[in-house]
Amino acid sequence: MNFKPGHDADGGWNPYLAGALSGLVSILSVWLVGKFLGASTTFVRAAGMLEGLVAPERVRSLEYFVKTAPKIDWQWMFVVGIFLGALMSAVTSGSFRWRALPDMWEERFGAHSRSRRALYAFGGGTVAMFGARMADG
Numbered sequence: 001m002n003f004k005p006g007h008d009a010d011g012g013w014n015p016y017l018a019g020a021l022s023g024l025v026s027i028l029s030v031w032l033v034g035k036f037l038g039a040s041t042t043f044v045r046a047a048g049m050l051e052g053l054v055a056p057e058r059v060r061s062l063e064y065f066v067k068t069a070p071k072i073d074w075q076w077m078f079v080v081g082i083f084l085g086a087l088m089s090a091v092t093s094g095s096f097r098w099r100a101l102p103d104m105w106e107e108r109f110g111a112h113s114r115s116r117r118a119l120y121a122f123g124g125g126t127v128a129m130f131g132a133r134m135a136d137g
Contacts, residue, residue, distance in 0.1 A: 033074075039082070042076045043129060047070075048062075048065050
């Protein structure tokens with residue numbers, strides 16, 4: 001086998017190294033710019049920006065959006081960076097595969113369950129976001 005430093009046997013990044021680097025980024029974020037890493041407000045702001053396209057007067061009248069303006073800020077760019085960083089990590093590790101369904105999902109639910117997976121992913125994301133918003137991030 002051909003192992004790269006910092007990678008697992010399957011070609012993916014070593015989870016301990018990735019976790020340590022994520023922790024370092026979090027510490028540096030607070031230390032250098034005084035910002036804690038987070039993403040839940042970004043999705044609410046994005047929803048406000050989308051709603052502002054069809055009903056700007058409603059968005060301007062909502063107390064939440066007066067306090068937390070729907071805008072592109074550092075946190076919004078952080079979420080974009082998460083996507084791009086994950087993509088770059090998968091590509092550079094050699095573990096990137098464009099697949100409709102992961103093997104584990106396909107074994108459990110079958111090959112024709114894309115809509116079910118989308119529904120589960122949306123539901124799980126909704127529950128996670130609801131919890132994050134209730135906990136104030």
